Amino acid sequence: MTTADTLKDIEELQQRCEQYEGISLKLNWDMLRLPSAAGGTEWLVTYEEELLVGFIGLYSFSSEMEICGMVRPGYRRRGIFTSLWMRAQSIIKQKKVTTLLLNTPANSASGSAFLQTLPLVFNHAEYQMKWDGSTLPQGSGEASSAAGTVVLRPAREDEESILIKLDSGGFNMSEEDAAEVFEMYKHEGLEEHIIIEMNGQPAGKMRLSTEDNETWIFGFTVDQKLRGLGIGRSALLQTIERERRNYNSVNLEVSLDNPNALKLYESCGFVILNKQDYYRYTG
Template identity: 65%
Template sequence: MTGLTTHETLREIEELQRRCEEFEGISMKLNWDSLRREPGGGAAEWLVTYEDELLAGFIGLYSFGSEIEVCGMVRPGYRRRGIFTSLWKRAQSYIARGGAQTVLLNAPAASKSAAGFLKTLPLDFDHAEYQMKWDEKQAAERSAFENKILPDDHVILRPARADEMALLVALDSRGFDMTPEEAADMYDELAMEGNTEHIIVELDGQPAGKLRLWTERHETWIYAFTVDEKLRGRGIGRSALLQTIQREKRSGNGVNLEVSLDNPNALKLYESCGFVITNKQDYFRYIG
């Protein structure tokens, strides 16, 4: 297991990811915001294997409350050598020590190599997510920016304050069916470190929802987007989404998000605002 992450090793992981994605024509979800955090600040744990002085294998373990997500890869040309099997065995020891209640293995739906390995494990399908990207042409065709939404003086987006942790936790807990303790575990600290912003959505001056933005290399990802269930159906989510798109567009950033396939209302909203599906990620629950 690594200790303090180094820029050199992270660059090697990035290079390995590019190789794997180009080889299979896929997009991997490695949660780079977690990989780059310092230990103790919500950082991911990861294991690596080197062969011929090259990074040949990687596995990342991402803790979200009582749940751990696992994602990994092996360099093309070094597969079928048992590298990932060995990494998975080492990861299981870490997972057992941590006492996670749920272990989810995440893989691109289009990855044949991942599908082959997953078949060897005792798994149940848990859920799938679409990765989506805002497309200006699609937005224009769907007239998303001409749709009637609440005026901006009613729906306002602002940065969350440091004293609003309880508000963020409450919105996450109600919006994503988590206990307050699980939601609180998602926040190591509210200080806006790195490339992350926590945003409060207000309706007429009162908190109505929230979202989290993570930006790197002119690509912004929208995470944990929720509107208080008592205020849904009033166009608040649409207004907040369109304002976020407009803001990021002015900054020259692409806009991306993820949505579960079992959330058709959110999928319909995102598509109506010009988002198109780019990839699909499958999640399997480990039952071994």
Template identity: 40%
Template sequence: MLKQEQLKEIKALQEICEKEGGFHLKLNDDMLENRSANRQEDFFLYEGGKLVAFLGSYGFGNKVELCGMVHPDYRRKGIFSELLEMGLIEAKKHGASTILLNAPTESQSAKDFLKNIPCTFAVAEYQMKWEVTELSDDPSVTVRPSFSKEDWEAEIQLEISCFGFSEKEAREFQQTISENSSDQRLIVEADGKTAGKMRVSDSNGEAWIYGFAVFPELQGKGIGRRALSRVVKMEHQKGLPIFLEVEAKNAHALGLYESCGFRSYHSQDYYLYQN
């Protein structure tokens, strides 16, 4: 578990790097605030008592994403290479079969660094923000907290069928989310039957929607749009700006989010590390 002082140091360094580079770093605030105590996922480097470099590791089943930063005054000194090596060793130790290196699309310094790393471009991801839009309300689709054993199993099956997790990975991921995350776990119901799920994180004055999925056999029926509309309206009533992320290649999801009023404002590039 990270200390509050460490979280403040990360945020301060992030602001410096983003202002200098004109990009947005994806450091997953919700995951940083809910770290597990049984593995190392964060790597720090200090100079003169000041944090000058940070790398975060984020696990999703058999996949690990690595994202970090170095203070502009301390670049080209091999600092990030040192942190990356530590992150890679830890990811391999825990059996990650896929390691993705995350870099803001607009970051030239990240692209220059990655030229010397054995990796290939994998996918781009859009970060989207909701713009106030009139949303419909359909009582046949509801969203409620996940609370039962049946809900738990449905969430696991959705991770398997929609995100490519193995059953073992899905159960481990579900357990980790349950134990270490303050996210709201929500179940989507259509005509009284479980149809999908999502998580919502209210943190640092923002609402983020994660892990949104509808069973494949129920997709294309408007369930996702109606469920998303309900959650967006719920978060909007709290006065929070609302965000989510989607892979650029996922045209169906991108179209769904845009139809509900989400607009892209940043993008992240992911590079597959050649282990």
């Protein structure tokens, strides 16, 4: 069986699990499609009579790793995911992981039940949000009050250092870790690296990933020295308008511990669809 065949099976299994429980699994498809040598994820699967019944994905971000998985309804409570978890231990050790996070949809009964069997502490939560113009208060969709001209444009190849520096400052990472993350997404054909300019100077950045008329905003940040000027709001509104013209919906994620970003997104018309809980492994 080819990798492409396995990916199709993983996608079908994800849809089956999501429909059964009414949840949204975060499987990071941008990373799943990358070969592991290029910074993509590694995964383990379990088949029974040519039917994919279990999956676990291990997503590396420098010295941090995130884990998410699923088991087909009707095949649960048979130790399938426990077996996948045990097999994953050798990969985790090889990666020399310092922080191991396991995530599950907040409303997944099966995911929460398994995590309760492990030595974990709650780490953080993320909201998955979708733009819904019908929720906008009167006048809130108007242009921002940015003190200058805000322009979005594709990043050039010679601007890698700018993107890395913005990621480092925006997401509390070392520049070495930010460079690793950038390299991971550098050659992903479905993603656009966008520079946000104000008055002709780089002021922020984002990544846009579009597939099946669904656009996701990732890595959205504004230079710390330029926050509070309306740059982020202007960039969001411009992105929403562009994607609407292309008949794409717009989605993003925000951490629960980032209330300023959550307030900004809600003021631009984004609504919360799902919540993902992250737990840090202490074993």
